[in-house]
Amino acid sequence: MRVSRRVLVIALTLFFVSCVVRAPVSLITLFLPQQVQLKNVDGSIWNGSASAIGVDSMIIQERVTWRFRPQALLSSRIEWVVSGSLGERTSNLTIGLSPNGPELDHVSVFLPxxxxxxxxxxxxxxxxxxxxxxxxxxxxxxxxxxxxxxxxxxxxxxxxxxxxxxxxxxxxxxxxxxxxxxxxxxxxxxxxxxxxxxxxxxxxxxxxxxxxxxxxxxxxxxxxxxxxxxxxxxxxxxx
Structure with missing residues (x-):
């Protein structure tokens, strides 16, 4: 039985979307500089967590979480709300990707x-x-x-x-x-x-x-x- 080109395109598109939606957070580490490490990562690139972020083996942020905001798609923007902590102090920021490039909003970050x-x-x-x-x-x-x-x-x-x-x-x-x-x-x-x-x-x-x-x-x-x-x-x- 021959498969039409349209069905094949739809199937490949659905497969690609499924892979993106389920993409493990470990993919992020492939794009990080060698000096930056994520510890005990869990979840996906859309919603996940890490116990710590290190730079040259020095912890700069702990209890890091990120949450995808689908409503930002209405503004042609991919957006995550990120939080973490350093000691007793809490860090927050919003990271966005738009046609113009990366964007940051509501930045309040504590770092050593x-x-x-x-x-x-x-x-x-x-x-x-x-x-x-x-x-x-x-x-x-x-x-x-x-x-x-x-x-x-x-x-x-x-x-x-x-x-x-x-x-x-x-x-x-x-x-x-x-x-x-x-x-x-x-x-x-x-x-x-x-x-x-x-x-x-x-x-x-x-x-x-x-x-x-x-x-x-x-x-x-x-x-x-x-x-x-x-x-x-x-x-x-x-x-």
Whole structure:
């Protein structure tokens, strides 16, 4: 018995849709950078959970869940509501995919600072610990956006006697087209930090200069600080 082309197309389409709907969450790991790991994943790419997300074996988020929002399809958008936690603090954001690219909404995410400072050779040796809170209303490709990152309770085991070294506020302002600026200022400090620079969200480029100025003697950090260029304003870190 001959099978018509129309029946064959319908059958293949239904098979493809079934595979997509039932796609295991393990498929996500195929697209993640090698440094990023999902622990104890369960469910599908549409609705699922992971006990933790790690970067270079460092936990950055625990008890992660994601939930597909089918009503977003009415706006030509695929959307997930994602939540997680870091200690007792809860993170939330909405991740969307539209014809314009990936989009973020209602961002309120708590993260450890260590994985980010470890990326810079001048800061890695400091073994800096802190809690970051990133927040933004909406982030769209090539669109204006504002985001803030609060850095609280900066600490280094190199100077345990100093206790908390400070708290800081990083502000990112992006104009239409994806080009913008960032600046950071101290809210409270034993180690003052000021700086500014440029960012390009299209190319994921971030550059500028950070100036660190101890407000009191920090002998434990002296070897690390001595490796940095110095100006009248303080020690310089360039990105």
């Amino acid at each position: 600072l260590e994985p980010f400072t470890a990326l810079h050779p001048g800061l890695k040796a400091w073994r800096i610990c802190a809690l970051m809170h990133a927040s933004a209303d909406s982030v769209r490709p090539h669109s204006a956006a504002t985001a803030t990152v609060e850095i609280d309770g900066l600490f280094s085991p190199l100077v345990p006697q100093a206790g908390q070294l400070g708290s800081y506020l990083l502000t990112l302002n992006v104009a239409d087209g994806g080009i913008g600026r960032w600046d950071i200022r101290s809210l409270s400090r034993v180690l003052s930090a000021t700086g500014q620079g440029k960012l390009d969200t299209n190319r994921l480029q971030f550059n500028g200069q950070l100036i660190l100025t101890p407000q009191s003697p920090l002998p434990g950090l002296s070897p690390a600080l001595s490796m940095l260029p110095r100006s009248d304003a303080g020690y310089l870190i360039s990105f």
